[in-house]
Amino acid sequence: MRVHFTVNGRPQEADDVWEGESLLYVLRERLGLPGSKNACEQGECGSCTVRLDGVPVCACLVAAGQAEGREVVTVEGLAEYAGQRSGDGPPRAGGTHSQAGEDTRLAPVQQAFVDAGAVQCGFCTPGLLVAADELLERNPMPADADIREALSGNLCRCTGYEKIMDAVRLAAARQSEGT
Amino acid sequence: MGSRGTAGLPANITHLTQGARTRGGIGESTLRPDGTLKVTGEFAYSSDMWHEDMLWGQILRSPVAHAEIVSIDTAEALAVPGVYAVMTYDDLPTDVRHYGLEIQDTPVLAHGRVRHHGEPVAIVAADHPETARRAAARIRVGYRELPVITDEASATAPDAVLLHEDRTDHHAAHVPHPNILHRQPIVRGDVAEARRRADFVVEGEYVFGMQDQAFLGPESGLAVPAEDGGVDLYIATQWLHSDLRQIAPVLGLPPEKVRMTLAGVGGAFGGREDLSMQIHACLLALRTGKPIKIVYNRFESFFGHVHRHPATLRYEHGATRDGRLTHVKARIVLDGGAYASASPAVVGNASSLGVGPYVVDDVDIEALALYTNNPPCGAMRGFGAVQACFAYEAQMDRLADAVGMDRVEFRQLNAMSQGSVMPTGQVVDSPAPVAELLRRVKAMPLPPERQWESSEGVDVRQLPGGLSNTTHGEGVVRGIGYAVGIKNVGFSEGFDDYSTARVRMEVVGGEPVATVHTAMAEVGQGGVTVHAQIARTELGVTRVTIQPADTRVGSAGSTSASRQTYVTGGAVKHACELVRERVLELGRRKFGPYHPAWATAGLLLEGGKVVTDAGEALADLADVLGDEAVEIEREWRHRPTEPFDPRTGQGRGHVQYSFAAHRAVVEVDTELGLVKVIELACAQDVGKALNPLSVIGQIQGGTTQGLGIAVMEEIVVDPRTAKVRNPSFTDYLIPTILDTPTMPVDVLELADDHAPYGLRGIGEAPTLSSTPAVLAAIRDATGLELNRTPVRPEHLTGTDTGT
Numbered sequence: 001m002r003v004h005f006t007v008n009g010r011p012q013e014a015d016d017v018w019e020g021e022s023l024l025y026v027l028r029e030r031l032g033l034p035g036s037k038n039a040c041e042q043g044e045c046g047s048c049t050v051r052l053d054g055v056p057v058c059a060c061l062v063a064a065g066q067a068e069g070r071e072v073v074t075v076e077g078l079a080e081y082a083g084q085r086s087g088d089g090p091p092r093a094g095g096t097h098s099q100a101g102e103d104t105r106l107a108p109v110q111q112a113f114v115d116a117g118a119v120q121c122g123f124c125t126p127g128l129l130v131a132a133d134e135l136l137e138r139n140p141m142p143a144d145a146d147i148r149e150a151l152s153g154n155l156c157r158c159t160g161y162e163k164i165m166d167a168v169r170l171a172a173a174r175q176s177e178g179t
Numbered sequence: 180m181g182s183r184g185t186a187g188l189p190a191n192i193t194h195l196t197q198g199a200r201t202r203g204g205i206g207e208s209t210l211r212p213d214g215t216l217k218v219t220g221e222f223a224y225s226s227d228m229w230h231e232d233m234l235w236g237q238i239l240r241s242p243v244a245h246a247e248i249v250s251i252d253t254a255e256a257l258a259v260p261g262v263y264a265v266m267t268y269d270d271l272p273t274d275v276r277h278y279g280l281e282i283q284d285t286p287v288l289a290h291g292r293v294r295h296h297g298e299p300v301a302i303v304a305a306d307h308p309e310t311a312r313r314a315a316a317r318i319r320v321g322y323r324e325l326p327v328i329t330d331e332a333s334a335t336a337p338d339a340v341l342l343h344e345d346r347t348d349h350h351a352a353h354v355p356h357p358n359i360l361h362r363q364p365i366v367r368g369d370v371a372e373a374r375r376r377a378d379f380v381v382e383g384e385y386v387f388g389m390q391d392q393a394f395l396g397p398e399s400g401l402a403v404p405a406e407d408g409g410v411d412l413y414i415a416t417q418w419l420h421s422d423l424r425q426i427a428p429v430l431g432l433p434p435e436k437v438r439m440t441l442a443g444v445g446g447a448f449g450g451r452e453d454l455s456m457q458i459h460a461c462l463l464a465l466r467t468g469k470p471i472k473i474v475y476n477r478f479e480s481f482f483g484h485v486h487r488h489p490a491t492l493r494y495e496h497g498a499t500r501d502g503r504l505t506h507v508k509a510r511i512v513l514d515g516g517a518y519a520s521a522s523p524a525v526v527g528n529a530s531s532l533g534v535g536p537y538v539v540d541d542v543d544i545e546a547l548a549l550y551t552n553n554p555p556c557g558a559m560r561g562f563g564a565v566q567a568c569f570a571y572e573a574q575m576d577r578l579a580d581a582v583g584m585d586r587v588e589f590r591q592l593n594a595m596s597q598g599s600v601m602p603t604g605q606v607v608d609s610p611a612p613v614a615e616l617l618r619r620v621k622a623m624p625l626p627p628e629r630q631w632e633s634s635e636g637v638d639v640r641q642l643p644g645g646l647s648n649t650t651h652g653e654g655v656v657r658g659i660g661y662a663v664g665i666k667n668v669g670f671s672e673g674f675d676d677y678s679t680a681r682v683r684m685e686v687v688g689g690e691p692v693a694t695v696h697t698a699m700a701e702v703g704q705g706g707v708t709v710h711a712q713i714a715r716t717e718l719g720v721t722r723v724t725i726q727p728a729d730t731r732v733g734s735a736g737s738t739s740a741s742r743q744t745y746v747t748g749g750a751v752k753h754a755c756e757l758v759r760e761r762v763l764e765l766g767r768r769k770f771g772p773y774h775p776a777w778a779t780a781g782l783l784l785e786g787g788k789v790v791t792d793a794g795e796a797l798a799d800l801a802d803v804l805g806d807e808a809v810e811i812e813r814e815w816r817h818r819p820t821e822p823f824d825p826r827t828g829q830g831r832g833h834v835q836y837s838f839a840a841h842r843a844v845v846e847v848d849t850e851l852g853l854v855k856v857i858e859l860a861c862a863q864d865v866g867k868a869l870n871p872l873s874v875i876g877q878i879q880g881g882t883t884q885g886l887g888i889a890v891m892e893e894i895v896v897d898p899r900t901a902k903v904r905n906p907s908f909t910d911y912l913i914p915t916i917l918d919t920p921t922m923p924v925d926v927l928e929l930a931d932d933h934a935p936y937g938l939r940g941i942g943e944a945p946t947l948s949s950t951p952a953v954l955a956a957i958r959d960a961t962g963l964e965l966n967r968t969p970v971r972p973e974h975l976t977g978t979d980t981g982t
Contacts, residue, residue: 020309032229036220039397041476041477042476042909045477075218114215117876119214120876121444121446121447121702122217123394124395148916149646149917152917153915154915155913158446160881160882161916163872
């Protein structure tokens with residue numbers, strides 16, 4: 001079958017899609033967007049979290065056909081998405097907060113993950129970023145318990161989550177300072 | 180930092196040491212060089228590899244644990260449209276048809292017999308992963324089931340089927356039964372005599388469940404056939420050169436025709452020491468002439484790598500009335516499963532570290548690993564020391580109670596320190612601040628009582644059961660527990676544990692740039708960050724390029740055993756020092772005649788310049804180097820170790836020791852048997868924190884894996900069929916952010932003078948003491964014995980049915 005949907009603001013089309021393929025497979029293997037990760041492919045780990053019409057979902061549990069005509073945001077489009085939400089262009093890495101990256105557009109939550117040491121192997125990171133960004137969108141000043149609740153569907157095996165907590169707190173604090 | 184180049188100077192002159200004036204060097208929390216790529220989704224993991232015209236590989240695995248293969252019929256699978264190849268044992272290209280880390284006992288594809296649930300039997304290549312899966316399901320395999328060996332009793336029964344007949348490996352001659360893979364006694368002093376001095380003797384038997392590494396990035400990679408008949412393999416592994424040594428002979432290719440590049444690795448924790456899909460992908464690529472991608476799903480991943488050994492540990496400890504340990508006697512039985520993997524080395528660790536970080540003169544320990552039909556077990560973070568720590572720390576609590584001492588004070592009284600002698604006879608010749616770590620972790624402030632209450636009422640998210648809303652504090656009891664552990668760093672028992680680094684220095688765009696090339700597997704630990712820091716410190720440059728890890732440079736050894744910062748870090752440091760010497764030599768030749776300091780002063784590289792140790796700048800590195808590039812590749816070795824004596828276990832078997840202590844605070848809903856860990860504090864000696872941010876990340880991550888095996892993680896193997904019951908993240912639970920508490924960390928930096936920068940390998944120690952601390956806290960809360968980990972609700976409510 002042929003599937004059309006919007007990914008990160010751009011219309012996309014995939015041909016010869018087998019009906020059993022997930023949105024995750026089409027993103028990764030047909031559209032060249034492997035940022036959403038395939039850690040469990042059974043909806044338990046959250047590493048493939050994307051926004052589907054704004055709602056965070058596990059892309060592995062969405063049949064590709066279900067995305068027909070809808071809007072998908074992946075980690076690859078997160079900086080632009082967050083930038084549009086804040087009304088100004090996204091910040092650039094390499095500024096005051098970062099030693100890494102050169103002239104790459106990052107969403108505040110992406111920058112905070114780098115700065116706080118929330119990234120180790122990084123395989124959980126894309127899903128966590130999409131989920132954390134969605135949290136900060138609806139709750140700009142989350143309490144720790146709110147952060148834990150919002151991210152409880154995203155497994156991380158490396159960090160023990162402490163630096164992830166730090167990163168979300170940092171992103172919220174920077175957001176409230178307007179930086 | 181050392182005081183290189185300063186000998187003989189008067190003490191009142193302030194002199195510089197190499198690296199002191201260069202930003203981004205060791206000791207700073209510089210950020211990961213791959214951080215930005217990882218947050219944008221651009222970092223290419225092994226499962227992200229893609230090639231035009233690539234096919235998908237699929238493995239057919241055994242549905243039973245032990246059987247003869249009577250027949251294999253691939254015709255129907257081959258007839259599926261889109262299928263390019265189906266291969267079985269008979270299609271293997273050479274006589275080398277087995278592989279293994281230490282013992283080559285693992286078939287590339289099963290030959291006449293399968294020995295565990297999930298063993299690879301056949302492989303398929305097709306143009307779509309679903310086509311490959313469906314074709315694999317159409318391969319008809321006839322199995323004649325055999326009785327399963329699942330424990331020590333069935334393995335050593337008089338009529339037991341042998342897992343591996345006609346063993347010729349180097350352990351075969353000294354084991355008491357062919358189904359015992361390796362056995363290591365550690366005997367020191369006279370336990371029978373010491374027992375007579377004991378006023379208190381405590382005996383216990385402990386059971387440790389099978390833990391999975393559960394790295395998030397599944398086993399995956401891409402094999403691309405090359406025009407020269409070789410293959411290019413992009414892969415997630417912990418040790419490229421170990422893979423290469425095992426892959427090339429099976430393919431019948433010389434090593435130089437198997438070119439391996441490290442793809443992005445989504446965690447490892449020991450589970451990528453053994454091969455998974457590497458050979459299968461290469462075989463299919465060479466057979467079809469097309470690139471082959473293989474990606475396991477989570478179900479397959481549970482069968483695709485070895486696990487942490489489940490263990491049964493029997494301990495006897497004695498102490499005098501004044502609280503001194505008299506003796507330790509222990510028997511540790513590890514289930515190695517169907518194939519050897521790293522089991523022999525795990526046995527060496529479990530036995531040699533089996534007493535823990537305590538001074539005991541009279542010791543009789545025996546550790547062994549079985550061959551069974553259970554899933555193969557091998558390396559996982561903590562590697563044999565984890566199981567032992569769970570048991571000896573439970574014993575230490577019970578013994579302290581028997582003596583009538585405070586549990587922490589009892590440990591401190593018996594704690595080893597620098598100069599103590601291990602049960603192997605090895606003297607601990609670097610700091611061993613065991614008592615101090617316990618003091619620090621105990622001194623941390625405790626979280627407030629009834630922390631779930633605030634002025635706004637009860638937050639159920641802070642209670643056992645969480646959002647299930649099972650209690651508002653009724654029946655909730657707090658407990659506190661302590662534990663401390665000892666882990667070795669580096670490969671032990673005489674292994675030639677070297678690393679190689681190639682360092683290049685040249686001028687790019689008018690600026691001196693260092694390039695570091697190693698084959699070190701970056702699996703998330705931050706080795707790439709540290710290599711750049713070392714290069715900045717040693718070469719005084721700002722810009723460092725880290726080359727992708729591949730087999731075009733010499734081996735870096737394994738990203739295992741907490742060894743990479745020590746050994747490959749040591750190799751990078753060593754190569755940088757040689758580059759620095761050669762750069763200074765260049766400078767002396769070019770500029771020596773114009774300034775006497777080139778000949779007389781101690782010279783350093785700082786801030787892109789050659790400076791004297793008094794701080795005078797002599798030349799820009801850009802001018803010294805000009806058009807020349809200085810490049811050096813060298814191997815580097817730590818102090819050698821020696822094997823343990825096969826009968827007594829005596830020997831200087833370990834390179835370095837690493838220590839961590841934990842305090843766990845738990846709250847238990849005693850009615851429902853639900854546990855919430857409220858806080859898990861850790862104190863660890865790291866020697867020197869090359870990157871403090873990464874050090875804390877390692878400690879918190881390791882602590883959390885210890886928490887997992889304490890209260891939730893276990894691969895459940897059916898004792899009647901030896902089949903895995905829970906190969907999914909639905910049924911095998913790892914801690915979520917809701918299960919994981921605040922983890923305050925106190926880092927101690929006592930230099931080990933034998934190690935580069937005084938550093939100590941850190942990755943594993945926090946995984947040891949975390950588990951027994953949580954168990955001790957649950958015992959404290961409930962008063963239950965709890966001799967098994969993980970603890971499940973039924974163990975706390977008295978409703979355990981034994982299944």
